[in-house]
Amino acid sequence: MWQELREELHPKGFEVVTVALDVGGVDATKEFVDRAKAQHPSLLDEAHVVDELFGVVNVPNGVWIDEDQMIVRPAEPAFPGRNPVMESFEKMDLSTLPPDVADIMREVKKIKTDPAAYKVALLDWVERGADSPYALSPDEVVARSHPRTDHEARAAAHFELGQHLHRSGDHEAAIPHWREAHRLQPDNWTYKRQAWNFEDPVRQGPTDVYEGSWIDDVRKIGAENYYPVVDLSH
């Protein structure tokens, strides 16, 4: 979907740069990029540094950057006009699924996104640049970026230590750092889902290793809050 939109908008001076937040590295990500026959830069971020540098806390998240390398919208949920994954879930017959998977799908269906509105805003910005009401002022960009208290900053440091130890072959040593990252920044889903995925790649379900799990943590905040509403008012 992004590839399609990118082809349409590339002649207008627009480029997509995808960043895969994946401790699993090339093995976990390259097949997706190859299959999409991506024409745009398709980066690998094993340490989730975009969380730290741009305030990303979940995927998919988009950041708009103008011709002068100024951010005009900070990290927020981003969808290319449609959300085919959610559409396929809509048609799914939950009664055919194992009960715990059906429970997860019931929560997934409550997640709110507005892909159509996001695409309208993106097209408007590509067309009109700084005149687009969706392009925010520098002060607004900073103010809307994620809070960075000492807790978030320490979470980033612990996550980075964890991924380093995991990639050095010592997965057990990564776990206490990832647990600490989760405790310090509970609203960072990239830190949590990345870690849960190593224990239970299908459900990211409850384990003895981590306090939380996808379904428990989503129920705690309410699935409708999983992605914050993208404020496209102007």
Place this chain on the structure above:
Amino acid sequence: MLLDSLRVDVADFEARTGWSVQPEGLCQGDVCLPLPPNAVDGNTLDVQAVADRAGMPLVHDEAHGVWALGPAAGPERRALTTARAPELELPDLRTGEQFRLSSLRGQKVLLLAWASW
């Protein structure tokens, strides 16, 4: 930023954290924080001094002899201190080559974070 010692190469520090070391101190956007006189020594930087001054947490894993320096933090701070995009240098999965976000200056860019998990 991952560290195996508490002295770090200035260029590595600048590339990874988005802060630059200037004569007036440690700078990002319009903000410059003065550094103690001995913090910069040739091409290296005293990480502890920088961490203290900029409010960056320094987390140590003693058993493995590694540290991680977190981003600058504060009660009122946000992830972005300036709207100027930080440099981002990561490998491109298509080619294996390092790619720099700044190479796209002159185009509008949608930076899109995704994951396989």
